[in-house]
Structure formats: C-alpha cells, structure tokens
Amino acid sequence: MTQPVISVNELTVEFVTRRGTLRALDKVSFDVARGEVLGVVGESGAGKSVTGSAIIGLIDPPGRIAGGQVLLSGERVDNLPPDAMRKIRGKRIGMIFQDPLTSLNPLYRVGEQLIETIQTHTDLNAADARKRAIALLDEVGIPAPERRIDGYPHEFSGGMRQRVVIALALCAEPEFIIADEPTTALDVSVQAQIIALIKRLCQERGTSVMLVTHDMGVIAETADRVAVMYAGRVAEIGPVRDVVKQPLHPYAVGLMGAIPSIEGDAERLVQIPGSMPRLSNIPKGCAFNPRCSKAFDRCFVERPELIDVGGRQVACHLYDQSKAPNGQNPTDKAEIAA
Amino acid sequence: MTQDVSSAPYVQVRDLKRVFDVSKPWLNRVIESAPKQYLKAVDGVSFDIRKGETFALVGESGSGKSTVARMVVGLLPPSGGTVSIDGVSMTDPAAAQERQRLRRRIQMIFQDPYASLNPRWRVGRIIAEPIRAFDLIQGDREIEGRVGELLSLVGLHPDDGKKFPHEFSGGQRQRIAIARALASNAEFIVCDEPTSALDVSVQAQILNLMRDLQQKFGLTYLFISHNLAVVRHMATRIGVMYLGRLVEVSEGKQLFTAPRHPYTKMLLDAVPDLAMVGKPREGVKGEIPNPISPPSGCTFHPRCPLVFDRCRVENPPAIDGVACHAVNRGREAA
16 A cells, blocks of 8 residues: 555644643544545534644644644654744645635735745746746636736635635645635635636646535535544544445534535434534543434443444444444444434 | 505515715825726615515625615615515605514524624623514513523523623524514514524524424515525525526526526536535636626626627516526527
C-alpha cells in the first residue's frame, strides 16, 4: 500500500481557558491517500475546522496540540518550529478558506497577490511568475485572465473571488489542500461550479483534498471518503457511498435522515433530540449517549474506539461484536438503522 | 368587478415593485456628472397565497425574495403594486384603521436568531411583548401563564422564560422567535430563511415544529429560502425568483418533477444532493448579473440555453405560471 499524503494519529487539541481545559479534538485519526478527497462533516463545534487548522499549524494560543501526530508524506510536521512550518504552509499544504472576501487583501491587485505567493515558493522571476499567475487564473476558469489579473478583489464576484483563492492555493502545487467550507458563502449555481472545479483539479493534478463542510450534499458529490465528526471525535469514517446511503453510527443515521432531500418524499424529517454538548461538558463514555436512542449501560461508562466494520470504521459499542449488549444483535444493521 | 369573498385568496400580491436609490451622494454626482442610479429589487411580482398553505419563494442571493417578504408584512413600503391580506389592503392609506386590526394576525420570523431577540430582555418579556402591545390578556399572572404555555408549545420549559437569550443555542432561540410569533394568535407568518443559520439536525427540529404548529393552528406561511431541499419539504406551492422577477410558480412537488422555466431547471441541476453520490452532472453557466444594470428583455437570457431573438428585447409575461418566451412558444406550437 502506498504511503498516505496526510496521516493524522490520535490528534488532540486543547484550549486552556479560565474555566478549565477544553478538548476541541479528542484522539482524531484518519489518513488521506494521494488524489483522494476526504470529506469532513459535522455540526458547528464538532471540531472540523480545528482539525484543518491543526494540520496546517494554525492553532492560535490558548489552543495547543496536546497529543498525537500529523505526518505529511511520512514526515512529522506537528512539532516543527514556526519557521520550518511556514515553508511547508502554502508550498506543500494549501488552504482555501470560507469567505473569499476576507482571505484576499483588498488593497492589492489579484495579480500582485498571486505573483507574491508564486515568488515566495518558487525561483521564477517576475515575468515568468506573471505568466504562471495568468495560466493559473485560466485554469480555475476566470475569463480573460490577462486582463483580470490587474483587477482588485472587489471587482470580482463571490464565485470569481473563490476561484482566485483556489488559484492562490494552487500556486506552489501543494500535495494537500485543506478546503474549509469553500462553498458556504456562495449561491447554489456558483457552488456547483466551484465543486466541479475542485474535483477536476484533484483528478488532473493528483492533489489530495480535505473538504470541510456542514453540507452533506456537497460531500456526497465531491468526496471519495467521508469522516463524520461529533464533539471533537470521529464517529464514522468510510467510503462516501456507504456512509451516505447506509450510515452505521446512530449519530450519522440521524444526521442523514435530518437532511431534506430534493428527491426524497419523507413527510417528517428524522429528529435527533437535543443538541451537541458544550466542550466544557462532554458526557462521560460516548459523547453521543444523551441523544442516542440505542444507548446501553456500556455507552455511559466507556468511550468507544474506532473499530472496523465492513470496510469502514465506526466508533460505537453497538458494533463491537465481543461485548454487545444482551438481547441485541449487532450484526443486524437494518435494525440499528431503523 | 365583484369577487366572491370566500374563494378569494388569503394573501394577494399584485404587480409588486420596489426600487432602491443607490446613487452616489449629490456632490459626487455633480462633480462626476453621474446620473442617479436605481436598483429594481422587485419588479412586478404577483402571486396568491391560499389560507392554510405554505407558499415558498426561492432564488439566489439578490433575487429579491427578502424584499418581497418585507413588503408583504409592511416593513418596507412598496414603490408600486398592491398587497392585500384577508381582503384588507396593506398599501392603501384609506384602509389604515382596518390594517391596524390586521397587524395582530401577521407575524414574522427572521433569519438570524442572534439578532432578532433583544439581548437585554428576559425571554418571558420578549414573548409577552406582542400580548401587551395588542392588549390581548389582562393581568401579569395571566400573561405569565400564557407565556409558559407558548414556551411548552415550541418545546421549551415554562421556566425558560426567566432566562436571557444568550443562555440559549441557535435552535432554541429560533423556537423563542416562533413562540413570540404565535403570542398574538397570528394566522399568517412570514418566515425569512428561518433555518439557514442552523445546523442540519437542529434545522430538522425547527422544520418539524413549524409543520406541527401549522397543522394545529391552521397557519399560513410565506416561506423564504435559498435551500431547494428545505422548500420542497415545506411548501405547498413554490415561486422561483430571478433578479426581482417571479419566473415560475408551481405546485410543490411538480416543480421538482417537471420544472418548466430554464432557470428552474438550471437551479435544480445545481443543488448538491445526497442522492447524487458519484453521478456526473451538467455544468452551470454564469452568475447572476448586476441588478443595477440588468440585461434587456428577459433578464435570464445571457445564461439561458433556449434563448432566441425575442428574449433579448421583450420581457416575457407570466402565462400559466411560467414567464418564458421559449416555453410559451413551445406551447403555441403544440
């Protein structure tokens, strides 16, 4: 098996506050293979964005990585000094943020920002860097790039700005791109264009992408594999088709049922009672136990680890064959999903 | 023309228009000799809402759906056209007194539950405000009882009335906003993107709650959203807006099974959906043009796959719920 581009092992991120230490990520582990799009979904506060920030080394104090490792092509990057990390950031790991207006400097022309980034990471001279910037703008689908390169960010529409941000992320041809809610600020028709663009670039360049979003529809169309996060932990991770069509973890089941579909005919949406716990008040055992209809005594005591269930991993005691509760057949997935 | 009152629609919107003046300041206009600039946010929108149904308006940002909602409830005076609710005109100055009595029956739920509740008021006072404003119940104890009842109705605890809004999550705040809307025994509720600030699992709770309340009290909703899946789940009938115009009005499910206007088709193709795992889709072209200088004729013509000469010149009239020359021509030929 080939080496994954990014490998996250038991990553734990903590924020030290006056009211105690909050654990935003709790032993999160996953790999992203070359050319793969890993979707990361979950509700606000699940730790999706913190995962992205931790990989790229952008956790600001009082937050800190309290444990675990991040490996970029087999090389450890979570403990690098800031200078060394800065060389990797942008060059080997690119980042696309949610709001394309705030991630571009409004005082500089789009071309200047692109050329600066290209020259930081490569040895190209000004003229060649400009040529490359135009080629990049062309690649991300901006019409008349030789003219638009001299425009300011405010002269671009939301969708076009996000294309510029994608071009910026591609400047140094990184191996891995973290896209944090890249389409949330955009309208549906533009969103579809940006998704198609990200997909095409992945296929053509073999870049791996971690796509962070709360929109399951976007994940369903873009990602190869998906990780469902809940309260700073990975609840389920597996091929997108399996997780979307037949989720196993009770939280994933509820999440998929809660989404209104334009094809489905459900009269009522599945309702998960309650809401995500606060980080300061995560229940003992499985973090989902107060909202889970299948919870049994073990869930309140012992935290479930990720276990392999038919090609994917689920963190749920229901699927642990060895210690299943009495009177419940854990292999009967249909019953659990019902 | 006389009309049978019983069969008349509950809400009637006719040729509604709203123009915003977006000119530069006077001095700049004089120095740069620039003309005044106007933005037609809503341009000739007409629709009916029947009693007890959910009428949804969908469209991308800038299509004018929120402006329509604000004009329907009377938060924004229209530049032209009429709105009448239960036979009372919302726009005619002569009907001011009648309108005052109508106010109690119309309420609005806003998009952002963090901005729509006064952070310095306790929840009980927020919910009691419409009751006191319309003088519906006398006596503090009775009002408190009614507030507790309303809180239980939306799935909160009666004791929650003593708390402040910041003690609640986004979904709970939206429940408070719904309780406030119901406080005056409203019949018609305008919901402007009520769930777009919420997480999906919380969104499901709020949408289910809104449906339950509709069945219980026979509420009529005007539901504004950009999320087609949510609209499909909620609406009896749907109007699709594009650049201030209503391009298609259709029965709920029919819009999704048999969309007629090319813009509706494009919009439906663009929605990412769980059912679309691994399927290729058709590309979407272009973006919404600048509403200050919209294209001539049919405003959708630069992006339309069915465009022909007439579209560039003439604004298509709404015939049988669709405003499109190509669709109408197809119908004539058939």
